[in-house]
Amino acid sequence: MKSAAATRYDKYYVPTQSHWPIVGAVALFCIASGAGLTVMQIGKQGTSGSYLLMTGFAVLFFMLFGWIKNVVHESMSGLYSSQMDFSFRQSMWWFIFSEVMFFLVFFGVLFYARMFSVPWLGGEGNNAMTNELLWPEFQSVWPLTTTPSGETTQAMGWFGLPLLNTFILLTSSVTVHFAHHALLAGKRTQLKAFMIISVLLGFAFLYFQVTEYIHAYHELGLTLASGIYGNVFYLLTGFHGMHVTLGAILLLIVTLRIFKGHFNKDNHFAFEAATWYWHFVDIVWLCLFFFVYVL
Amino acid sequence: MTGAADNTQDSYPQATEQHEHHAPTGFKRWFFSTNHKDIGTLYLGFSLLMFLIGGAMAMLIRAELFQPGLQLMEPHFYNQMVTVHGLIMVFGAVMPAFVGLANWMIPLMIGAPDMALPRMNNWSFWILPFAFAMLLGSLFMEGGGPAFGWTFYAPLSTTYSNDNTAMFVFAVHIMGISSIMGAINVIVTIVNLRAPGMTWMKTPMFVWTWLITAFLLIAVMPVLAGAVTMVLTDKYFGTDFFNAVGGGDPVMFQHIFWFFGHPEVYIMILPAFGIISTIVPTFSRKKLFGYHSMVYATGSIAILSFVVWMHHMFTTGMPLAAELFFMYSTMLISVPTGVKIFNWVATMWRGAISFEVPMLFAIAFIVLFTIGGFSGLMLAITPADFQYHDTYFVVAHFHYVLVTGAVFSIMAGVYYWLPKWSGHMFDIRLAKTHFWLSLISVNILFFPMHFVGLAGMPRRIPDYALQFADFNAIISIGGFAFGLSQLLFVWVVLKCVRGGEKVPANVWQAAEGLEWDVPSPAPHHTFATPPVIK
Numbered sequence: 001m002k003s004a005a006a007t008r009y010d011k012y013y014v015p016t017q018s019h020w021p022i023v024g025a026v027a028l029f030c031i032a033s034g035a036g037l038t039v040m041q042i043g044k045q046g047t048s049g050s051y052l053l054m055t056g057f058a059v060l061f062f063m064l065f066g067w068i069k070n071v072v073h074e075s076m077s078g079l080y081s082s083q084m085d086f087s088f089r090q091s092m093w094w095f096i097f098s099e100v101m102f103f104l105v106f107f108g109v110l111f112y113a114r115m116f117s118v119p120w121l122g123g124e125g126n127n128a129m130t131n132e133l134l135w136p137e138f139q140s141v142w143p144l145t146t147t148p149s150g151e152t153t154q155a156m157g158w159f160g161l162p163l164l165n166t167f168i169l170l171t172s173s174v175t176v177h178f179a180h181h182a183l184l185a186g187k188r189t190q191l192k193a194f195m196i197i198s199v200l201l202g203f204a205f206l207y208f209q210v211t212e213y214i215h216a217y218h219e220l221g222l223t224l225a226s227g228i229y230g231n232v233f234y235l236l237t238g239f240h241g242m243h244v245t246l247g248a249i250l251l252l253i254v255t256l257r258i259f260k261g262h263f264n265k266d267n268h269f270a271f272e273a274a275t276w277y278w279h280f281v282d283i284v285w286l287c288l289f290f291f292v293y294v295l
Numbered sequence: 296m297t298g299a300a301d302n303t304q305d306s307y308p309q310a311t312e313q314h315e316h317h318a319p320t321g322f323k324r325w326f327f328s329t330n331h332k333d334i335g336t337l338y339l340g341f342s343l344l345m346f347l348i349g350g351a352m353a354m355l356i357r358a359e360l361f362q363p364g365l366q367l368m369e370p371h372f373y374n375q376m377v378t379v380h381g382l383i384m385v386f387g388a389v390m391p392a393f394v395g396l397a398n399w400m401i402p403l404m405i406g407a408p409d410m411a412l413p414r415m416n417n418w419s420f421w422i423l424p425f426a427f428a429m430l431l432g433s434l435f436m437e438g439g440g441p442a443f444g445w446t447f448y449a450p451l452s453t454t455y456s457n458d459n460t461a462m463f464v465f466a467v468h469i470m471g472i473s474s475i476m477g478a479i480n481v482i483v484t485i486v487n488l489r490a491p492g493m494t495w496m497k498t499p500m501f502v503w504t505w506l507i508t509a510f511l512l513i514a515v516m517p518v519l520a521g522a523v524t525m526v527l528t529d530k531y532f533g534t535d536f537f538n539a540v541g542g543g544d545p546v547m548f549q550h551i552f553w554f555f556g557h558p559e560v561y562i563m564i565l566p567a568f569g570i571i572s573t574i575v576p577t578f579s580r581k582k583l584f585g586y587h588s589m590v591y592a593t594g595s596i597a598i599l600s601f602v603v604w605m606h607h608m609f610t611t612g613m614p615l616a617a618e619l620f621f622m623y624s625t626m627l628i629s630v631p632t633g634v635k636i637f638n639w640v641a642t643m644w645r646g647a648i649s650f651e652v653p654m655l656f657a658i659a660f661i662v663l664f665t666i667g668g669f670s671g672l673m674l675a676i677t678p679a680d681f682q683y684h685d686t687y688f689v690v691a692h693f694h695y696v697l698v699t700g701a702v703f704s705i706m707a708g709v710y711y712w713l714p715k716w717s718g719h720m721f722d723i724r725l726a727k728t729h730f731w732l733s734l735i736s737v738n739i740l741f742f743p744m745h746f747v748g749l750a751g752m753p754r755r756i757p758d759y760a761l762q763f764a765d766f767n768a769i770i771s772i773g774g775f776a777f778g779l780s781q782l783l784f785v786w787v788v789l790k791c792v793r794g795g796e797k798v799p800a801n802v803w804q805a806a807e808g809l810e811w812d813v814p815s816p817a818p819h820h821t822f823a824t825p826p827v828i829k
Contacts, residue, residue, distance in 0.1 A: 017327035025421035032465035105521030117544035225533030228542035
């Protein structure tokens with residue numbers, strides 16, 4: 001019992017003191033208060049908020065760079081046991097779970113608007129008087145292209161850019177998977193190629209997403225303020241886009257580390273974490289494509 | 296439970312083994328820490344500070360309500376006090392106190408060298424002072440701080456809120472980041488760092504309750520983040536999530552908020568259950584009665600907490616089927632909660648009970664939390680809730696579960712483990728004085744709220760009808776007495792930290808668990824290699 005335990009429970013690595021957490025806390029403070037001020041200064045005099053916000057992001061990137069550098073160094077000098085590896089894996093897993101819950105809120109809003117609030121305003125169920133008294137002209141349709149107050153917009157179709165983006169993201173998920181297999185098989189050239197393709201596909205997705213936004217704003221008149229349909233459309237695709245950006249940056253960092261010769265078939269937690277995250281944004285996109293665009 | 300009691304040695308040899316470096320001192324010790332004990336102390340100290348600030352706001356509220364009519368403050372200032380009191384007590388006092396206890400005790404209880412990710416642990420903590428600086432700072436900005444109640448219902452927080460609402464939104468965002476990181480750390484520590492041989496069903500109850508709490512935190516803090524994000528866009532970016540004009544619905548805000556909010560209230564009570572389940576056996580000199588059922592009850596409460604949120608919204612005009620479903624699902628929670636109360640009482644049954652300070656608080660918790668539970672059951676009855684909704688009865692209910700529940704359990708835990716942390720016994724006479732003053736004043740404070748609530752006094756309003764004057768004067772006197780009594784608590788804690796009678800490793804003799812095998816005060820590093828649990 002004891003010997004079996006001794007192998008699994010090697011000395012667990014407890015890092016010595018680090019100044020990165022407090023730097024990170026200051027960064028988050030600058031970002032949060034900077035973002036708050038920026039929002040409050042919209043349409044007013046003063047730009048102090050945006051400077052604070054940018055300072056915050058600069059400090060955050062400085063902190064992430066230093067912190068990750070420390071961790072990579074510790075990992076490469078063999079300080080981490082398999083137990084430590086499991087801690088990292090678990091943490092990433094739970095982090096992704098928290099992200100799932102975050103997206104669930106906005107999908108919940110989408111379902112609530114489609115199933116309840118919009119039909120009720122249209123007079124469905126026992127809400128005939130709601131419709132009659134508030135906005136008798138209002139018709140319940142989805143996508144909601146005419147709001148109760150009478151503002152109109154056009155819906156975003158699923159064909160074209162969204163479909164193309166679906167293919168791009170699905171393909172990148174497959175190439176990342178191939179990269180993992182190449183890593184396990186020790187085929188470094190293939191690994192590098194697949195990683196580069198995946199990162200490029202990620203950025204291509206973002207490029208087309210921005211194109212789609214420009215199209216929506218300028219040609220369809222679909223804006224963030226276009227009633228509940230526009231609200232949900234932009235919050236879901238916007239937060240997804242932010243997560244794709246983060247995921248692509250993670251993949252890029254991992255790719256750079258692969259070029260520096262990091263990771264082997266037994267020790268590649270950071271690689272796997274980035275790929276899990278990538279598969280997660282892919283799955284979110286599939287739900288998005290289906291519920292926001294197609295249905 | 297942990298098998299540690301078999302070990303007759305005063306301490307495990309590993310427990311005292313020093314790390315290669317010594318405990319740092321001064322600025323670096325606290326700001327750059329990777330030590331679960333120091334970070335635990337930071338959390339607890341921060342929580343105490345917030346408890347006093349939030350408490351001071353409560354004193355202002357009670358001063359205003361001492362007499363009918365507007366005496367001391369503008370209604371807008373009153374609204375800010377009510378809002379920030381709630382936010383501070385929930386996110387600044389109760390939650391960080393439990394995280395502090397988790398930081399200190401979980402690694403000691405499971406024989407781990409530290410939390411799983413010590414640097415992230417420090418980051419989680421240091422976000423909090425900044426977040427609350429933002430929140431409190433907004434009170435001093437032109438237009439004032441948040442004044443829409445801690446539940447920030449739309450349209451109060453969107454159409455009718457002041458321009459500083461963005462500060463509130465982003466403060467809540469970084470509090471959420473802190474909570475999620477803290478919860479991930481707790482879960483990973485518990486899953487991955489339990490000493491060899493500590494199987495799930497040998498894991499101490501406090502650890503179990505925190506595992507489930509951490510799960511709830513990771514599940515619902517992102518929901519809160521989503522809610523505040525939509526408040527932000529509705530207020531500043533022209534969206535209509537909570538406005539029927541664009542096809543949204545203000546009631547949808549309440550759905551989202553309470554989908555977070557109901558698990559949140561269990562986040563604030565499950566660790567309390569863990570503390571009480573730890574203390575009652577020690578001072579009853581018996582094993583915890585029904586350990587397995589305690590674990591399953593905790594899990595059941597956590598699962599049920601996701602399907603009861605609409606009981607906060609019975610009066611919003613929901614379909615009858617929903618009112619029935621949420622009434623019954625809410626009542627169902629009393630089954631696992633009843634199991635817990637029964638188990639604590641059964642643990643005490645025929646035990647050799649000694650009424651030491653932690654046990655006094657634990658017993659007060661069991662009795663008074665049950666009162667809060669019963670008023671909750673009354674509120675769960677939909678037709679009755681139409682009468683009670685938004686009255687002082689609700690205020691009485693949640694202060695019984697949060698003050699005499701969560702806060703009393705935290706105090707029980709602090710008195711229980713303080714000698715382990717500091718190496719000194721606290722001043723028992725003063726501590727008992729603190730207990731009795733708190734017990735009496737807290738009931739003078741909150742019990743009459745039931746009566747004025749049932750008689751129809753609405754909550755969150757700085758003025759009230761004349762017939763409530765006598766009870767409100769009594770409530771305020773109870774409030775001031777309770778507030779002052781807590782200064783005694785601060786004094787007892789400070790005095791104990793600074794000195795006092797030295798205590799042995801197993802402070803309470805009959806206590807079980809690995810934390811009682813390490814010396815008192817617990818050395819800076821413990822369990823560098825894990826003990827083996829038989």
